[in-house]
Amino acid sequence: MAGAGSGDFGPLSFFKAQHRAFAETLKQRQGTEGLVDGLLLQAWDSFDRNVDIQAEGKPPLACHKGCATCCTLRVTATAPEVLMIGRYVRWSNGRFKSIGIDLPARIADADAQTRGLDEAQRVMLRLRCPYIENGVCLIYQVRPLACRGHASYDVRACVEAAAGRADEIPYSEPHMVVRSLVQHAMQSSLRDAGMAFGVYELNHALCIALQNENCCTEWLSGADVFAPAAVTEVGSDEMARLFDAILAS
Numbered sequence: 001m002a003g004a005g006s007g008d009f010g011p012l013s014f015f016k017a018q019h020r021a022f023a024e025t026l027k028q029r030q031g032t033e034g035l036v037d038g039l040l041l042q043a044w045d046s047f048d049r050n051v052d053i054q055a056e057g058k059p060p061l062a063c064h065k066g067c068a069t070c071c072t073l074r075v076t077a078t079a080p081e082v083l084m085i086g087r088y089v090r091w092s093n094g095r096f097k098s099i100g101i102d103l104p105a106r107i108a109d110a111d112a113q114t115r116g117l118d119e120a121q122r123v124m125l126r127l128r129c130p131y132i133e134n135g136v137c138l139i140y141q142v143r144p145l146a147c148r149g150h151a152s153y154d155v156r157a158c159v160e161a162a163a164g165r166a167d168e169i170p171y172s173e174p175h176m177v178v179r180s181l182v183q184h185a186m187q188s189s190l191r192d193a194g195m196a197f198g199v200y201e202l203n204h205a206l207c208i209a210l211q212n213e214n215c216c217t218e219w220l221s222g223a224d225v226f227a228p229a230a231v232t233e234v235g236s237d238e239m240a241r242l243f244d245a246i247l248a249s
Contacts, residue, residue: 001050001178011181015246018046018185026193031220036080036087039186040142047148047182054174061172062155065136070150071129074114074122075202076231077144078187082200083216086209088142096138103138104210106130111203118233130203144202149179188243196224198236204229 001014009017025042029035077085089103096103110130114122131138137147151172190197196219205226209215215225224230 001054001181011177012246012249014050015181015185015188018182019188019247021046022186022189023192026189026195030193033216033220035220036083036216039080040084043145043182043186044148047145047178050178050182051174054178055172058172058174061151063151067135067155070152071132071137072123072126073150074117074119075129075144075146076199077146077202077205078183078190078199079196079205079219079226080186081142081144082202082205082209082226083219084142085139085144085202086206086215088139089206089210092138101133101138103130107203107206107210111207115201115204145179145183146202149175149183151175184243187239188247191240191243194222195219196222196226197239198224198226199231200226200229201231 001009001011021042022039025038026035029038089107093103107130110127113127114125117125129137137143152169154170187197187199208226208229212218212225218225
């Protein structure tokens, strides 16, 4: 893996370097709305650059524009990602409505159908993501790391899995590993800064963001504004212990 200002090195060192970089961004921008942009631009850039490095020599991805086969899965996101997507939806709502798409209403409808479902239940429901229109993601530019890190080498396997006829999909390990390391490093730095660092079910959290125009200010002040949408399979205490162990190693 590649880190800021150094050569290739392993996942543990990469995590620590990412943590330090996010901590510096937090130090420079904490308390300002530019923090969301700073953290995410940094996360996306690091993800893209390191996936390119780690995927060298691997088979080409089967993912392409117009393929939304996997877009029935539960999507989780961190608070900065929810805030960025919420802002994007607000800014784009007029343009979407001009072509007959009421995206906030779609998100609310999807949330009503999926709220409280775990990952397995969500897959069984096979409900298409509300951000998909004719196979294209309407929020692609600001999609969360969970989506960026989900990539397959075999579209047929994806189709079979989506139909419930297969369990195994040849996912891209570089995408999954880099996404996990970058996201967790960002969460770890948020936690050290005393900010809400959990992950949230995207549709539920976005409903909260779209209903509360002050949620960014509240999150910047330390409030866990998306707590009702928290995904709790891994508790915050357990996650914090893991971050501490990695950074102490």
